Amino acid sequence: MNHTNVRIRWLTLIALVAAGFVLPFIPVGMASPIQPAAPAKVVWDAYYYGNLPEEQVPVQWHSLASEDYRDNATGFGQDLWLKGELPTGIRPSGELLIYYYMVDDFEIALFAGNKPVFVSDPLLPAGFVTWRIISYELEGDDTTLLVRLSPHQDVEKGFEVWSGPAASLTLKQLQREVPAWAGAAILMVLSLISLIGFWLQRSQLLFIYFSVFFMSLAIDLMILWGGWQYVLPEQSLTAWGTAIHFNWYMGHAIGILITCDIVATSKEAWVHKLGYGVGLYAAVATAVSIILGDRVQLVLYKLFYGYISTAILIVILFVLFRALRRRRDTEIRLFAVGNVAFVIGLVIDRMVGGQLGGAPQAETMMNAMEKLVHVRWTFAGSAVAIGCLSIIMAMRLMRMLQLHSTNRALQEANSELRIANDKLERLDNIRGNMYSEVSHELNTPITSIKGYVQLMLNGTIQAGNSRYLQVILDKTLTMERTVEDMMEMARLENKHMLFEPEMLPINELINQICGKFKFVMLESGIDLQWSLLPFDTTDGRVPAIYADPHRVEQTLVNVLSNARKFSKDGSVVHVELSLEDTDDKPLSSLLIRVIDQGSGIAKEDQPHVFERYYRGKTAKANAISGIGLGLSICREIMAAQKGEIRLEHSSATGSIFQLRFPLCWANDETKDN
Structure with missing residues (x-):
């Protein structure tokens, strides 16, 4: 892919996201000259287990309404076929929007009127939602839509298919993408604010944790619905997917470090080490995935999200419960509210999706398919948790700014004290110099005068000798000038001159x-x-x-x-x-x-x-x-x-x-x- 195509993809995505900030508020209702008909979700009414020859479709179907599909696990490892009908009034040709999310390696094939129209391409590692808008043409009056999952396994996966005009399907996709991108933008702003907080107070590592954590969540939201996959070369998607897996793991590690900083004590230093341990797991898992390939990456991904992430959540709740028993200040209460809201949202979504617990359970394609869209409660709980973390960060910032202001006032006071001390030292030096210089300037002529007078009194020199009297006069004038200078300075200082x-x-x-x-x-x-x-x-x-x-x-x-x-x-x-x-x-x-x-x-x-x-x-x-x-x-x-x-x-x-x-x-x- 050349640079021109990359730029065109980025410009297209930016234009769509910008339009999406307005389009989600437009209700998708009945068709009109300026608004296309609403997309309709395809509902599956029959299924079939079995491996069939290429280009052959099932003839004998089992009704989903009359049989308990979810308890039927005999078909695991075989192809699973689902059949549905396109909405009434559909045109002979049209577009379909397909979402698919997979953890294990399987293929989704789509048939419109027994004619293949789409086959999934495994360009990404496990854990990503991908979407495609595809075109189809019906033959005759056959409006049947078939899906083949090869092979069907007892693993987490899901998909949705929507039919409608291309404009309506695009609008629906924007209605999903744009809120996620808007949330990512807010999280990036919070990450930048945290970084500024660390720049102002380098000793506060919590701000670095906040910055990395918010940025990790922002990346999670940006890649949530798959739009990012269309601005990158296809051959680089696997590498980007591996990097995003690393980001997911590190998000959990930073979450543990934030918990340790806010609620843990010195006796719970093991929590801090646990955070570094998860970070080490992220580095090792990423390196091993690059070296050994997708299979090992899938095992490490399922291990982490099946067991390790649940254990991390339990550890955080355990440390938080112990902290609440010791003290109940505002930060811990806010942190507790955020974590409880997140857990409640997660549990509700898992209940709706067919899982009642945090640990993975055996599940079928049907409940996994429902889980694809049941993330609202998790998002709501996450929003509350992020809001609580933002308040905690704001409280830390306010305290830090107050401390910074106090330190600056103290520095200014210390500077003024140093200046005053320097002035006092200078005055002390001046006084010392004054005593020294004045005593020297007075003592020298006094010594000379005293010596000549004594010599005259002793008769050593002739009394009244004009030469010696002139010397005495000169020394007297020197003393007079010294005293006069001191008196003049005093008069100038006191404004008496x-x-x-x-x-x-x-x-x-x-x-x-x-x-x-x-x-x-x-x-x-x-x-x-x-x-x-x-x-x-x-x-x-x-x-x-x-x-x-x-x-x-x-x-x-x-x-x-x-x-x-x-x-x-x-x-x-x-x-x-x-x-x-x-x-x-x-x-x-x-x-x-x-x-x-x-x-x-x-x-x-x-x-x-x-x-x-x-x-x-x-x-x-x-x-x-x-x-x-x-x-x-x-x-x-x-x-x-x-x-x-x-x-x-x-x-x-x-x-x-x-x-x-x-x-x-x-x-x-x-x-x-």
């Missing part, structure tokens, strides 16, 4: 600050260079910032001082000015960039350079003075004046710091301050 902003032409301000600090840089052998903003003075406006001049100078000098401390003799420090666009507003920001050629800031220290009392590895390694407050003070001052300071870049060849201010124009009366 006063600002006196005014309009400051930026070129004039930078010239003034850099001009004064250039001499400090030269003392350290560093060249300070700066560039000003070019602008047109014809309109009477100059670029400016609205800020406190003392605080701007304090900030820029602090950054330049750091550049001096970390730069070597002979290096150059640049101060550059530029205008920037921000927030789609042209020329709204003034940028001051301080570029040095120093040793740079270590990468791990860069995120912390603006933290209080933080000193990087480079500062400690080079014994550079300071307590780590300079840049922190700069950040607070810039923020108070709607500005910003940040580290643009730093490497072993130098660092670049940015100071950004809102731009104003000195002579613009409409400026926004």
Whole structure:
């Protein structure tokens, strides 16, 4: 079969199933211009036992109405013939719909008016329902319909024959197929939901069991009435049938595992092992069937559904009964209701079909034929059981989602606690650094002052020597700056620092600050260079910032001082000015960039350079003075004046710091301050 034919079969099946969602609600009644006549089931009224030559039909018939056919087992192993009449008013030619279900190997042949019209072809292993729509032509007035079963055995099998127009027979088949496919679609959705539940909580194996179990039932419904056989190549049906047998066996194994997970205790671990045992039976039976063929597959199939499946049902009910004696929570009650409903439906169908118990009994073709259609109660019980399992799954999902939500809240709380703990550790480190750095910065000049004073008092050096007095003064100023930095940070944190902003032409301000600090840089052998903003003075406006001049100078000098401390003799420090666009507003920001050629800031220290009392590895390694407050003070001052300071870049060849201010124009009366 080529790919085109396969696609045509699939499209045909999809179209029929789609139409079937509507057609089952159309009553099949009397014929009309738009609705065909209803199909009629052929009723058998006579039978005959015996093996006859080919192309010969029985002449002497026994009435089913006058003899007890079901007690007559003398014909087992011979051909069984059944005779019926086509409905009155039948046309000379027409169509027949035949269903047949078999467990053992036998052949069904159909004759219309003694003319053969159909012979079954064993393309599938045992346990499948197959249907065919066939055409026939009657000769003369003979409306007799004959069926031959070869050989007739005391095994489970059955068939139905319906007559009517092809459209009516197709509609009847859809009315059987579509509900099964709709149920399969619902079960697939439940399987997908279970899979999502397992993805959310990997430790809940019950969701995997639910997913596999629902998918197994969905496959059972999809193949129930045989429509799937027409979308697959005939030569592959045997292999597919073997795979479906494996699915049937595994469905029972998963059912046991679900039972164990819901109701069993640690003392009933054997139930879990039983589920794995049935799964092993499924694997072995499938492998043996592939290797040894249909005969062995038939034996294993009959063994499982004749005895093992019944034993499994008894085990489940036994475990459930023990669980109900121990506890009666909602899950166990729902599971009990579902199992009881399934058992009741199964028992009713077996009673109607001629079997009163779960174990197989000797049965004839007639009661087996009735069993073909008596599955409604089993379906109803199964629907209740599936509904109960769905509720249990939903309850587990709700509990899992609640647990997931609680865990997420706990994780968020833990994350917040970790952040708070990190902040506390950081503050503790800052406090430790503060004590260490401040004590060092104060102790060093105090030691120097103390030493010089003692030498003067002892007469070792001349008292009042200007050289030593200058050293004492310098150390005193160092201590004063340290204390002043600490006091300034306290004032900034407590919002006690006063600002006196005014309009400051930026070129004039930078010239003034850099001009004064250039001499400090030269003392350290560093060249300070700066560039000003070019602008047109014809309109009477100059670029400016609205800020406190003392605080701007304090900030820029602090950054330049750091550049001096970390730069070597002979290096150059640049101060550059530029205008920037921000927030789609042209020329709204003034940028001051301080570029040095120093040793740079270590990468791990860069995120912390603006933290209080933080000193990087480079500062400690080079014994550079300071307590780590300079840049922190700069950040607070810039923020108070709607500005910003940040580290643009730093490497072993130098660092670049940015100071950004809102731009104003000195002579613009409409400026926004």
